[in-house]
Amino acid sequence: MSAGANLKWEPPVRPEYEVPLASPQAVAAAGIAVPAARPLGTIERLGQLAWLRKTILLALIAVLWEAMARWTDNDLLLPGFLQTAKALVEGTLSGELPRYIGVSLWVLLQGYLAGVAGAFLLTTLAISTRTGRDLLETLTAMFNPLPAIALLPVALLWFGLGKGSLVFVLMHSVMWPLALNTYAGFRSVPETLRMAGRNYGLGKVRMVTDILVPAALPAILSGLKIGWAFAWRTLIAAELVFGTTSGKGGLGWYIFQSRNELFTDKVFAGLGAVILIGLLFENVVFQQVERLTVRRWGMQR
């Protein structure tokens, strides 16, 4: 028989005690110092800034690019960063680039709004009737995987060589992902919130505007973001392929034309403009909207 099996661990009975609660002032008066948080060093503080870290990364990439260009030493194949920046600035100052960008953005805006309108119509149908739901599920399953650009030949047949066909493909690229996201957002609104809305006697329309849309806003915003990126991509591609069709060319046409004329630095400047505009919308427009809404409400981090 081992000793351990018979051992009983009896904890000792200790005396009780109470401590009167001292106020913070009393604690301070008694000289019990609360250690202050250690201040961050300059480098640590700078390291906290995300934009700074990203800018440094971008600068490194630019240096690498410039080095590559100098090493290959062929303007036609790979113009350097400085040369591209120069083309970008010159194009902007001469008003050539802004004109092309303006044309692109104007078409984009029309197609985007048409797509948003279509998506909201479709989701409204989907949440109010079962047929609408079936329709949305079927149509999105069919058309969401279909690249918008693949529809351009058909669009050209239907709407001719003009803005109409571009707006059509843009609408197609925005509508399905947005409808899918919005619908998913509506469906994930908590049952309690719906019941609370019905409890106050909200009608069908106010139920959508006052409960469903704000509650689904994170999903709707992400749908709008995806839709915007898809539309921008589709537009540039469409202009590259069929740029001449719209009479006045857009940014894609500028890129295509510059390549034809072997202005490779302008090609890169055009690509840079595409990237810059994309970043601008993502970081300024959408982030601002998110900061003022879903993040402020604690619905998204």
Add this chain to the structure above:
Amino acid sequence: MNVLPFQVVQNEPLLRARGVTIDYQSERGTVRATQDVSFDVWRGDRFVLLGPSGCGKSTLLKAVGGFIAPRAGSLQLDDKPILAPGPDRIVVFQEFDQLPPWKTVKQNVMFPLLAGGLGGKKIGRKEAEARAMDWLARVGLAPFADAYPHTLSGGMKARVAIARALAMQPEILLMDEPFAALDALTRRRMQEELQGLWEASPFTMLFVTHSIEEALVVGNRILLLSPHPGRVRAEINSHQFGLHSAGGTEFQATASRIHHLLFGEGGAVEHDEHAVAVQS
């Protein structure tokens, strides 16, 4: 609605449930939630529906709220049948997401006032704001009027929901296990505060809980329901108990009587974290 002085003799109950049978559809077919349940709630009652899970107490409350239509039987409020949800029966839910996160605390309290009006009449934004601030002050949340719900603790969210409901001055306040998601200390505090609000200006309340102690402390009359399906087991008076009678012998006796009624002789030792805790 004017608050009636409580000495007034009432000859009609406010809420009348008669032979209420509720079925709901599940994946395995139709499930009976409650069967032939009848009870009366009078003005000024703190009427508790008490029973283990599966006794249909929440379903019953949602039927009174107008969210579920009974399969048989009738529910009448002030002699009018209950057909749909309405602002005369405001529900306080258990879930914290009952507060729209995009509205501040004050806007949350104002929202139903602006949407549903007060006693069937539309009221202006100014009046709604004044009422909201008044009720927020009563639950001690006036300093947080402009905070968003996600910055509040669970107990504070429950307070906002209660203020929002009471600001509407509903005919009857429906509370669906409002404190079940709170920790034990906060729950006790909320029970005290609810008691205080009721004493300051009495209202009628239908309160669902699965805690015997909470039922005895919060309610003045308790309807005991047996599970699968929910049937009436007993109706018990608890007006004599308050928050400070929890340790008393009479309280303990009633609690164990309820326990016997719900779980039978053998079930008395069945461990339940919400069963009456022996307090000194």
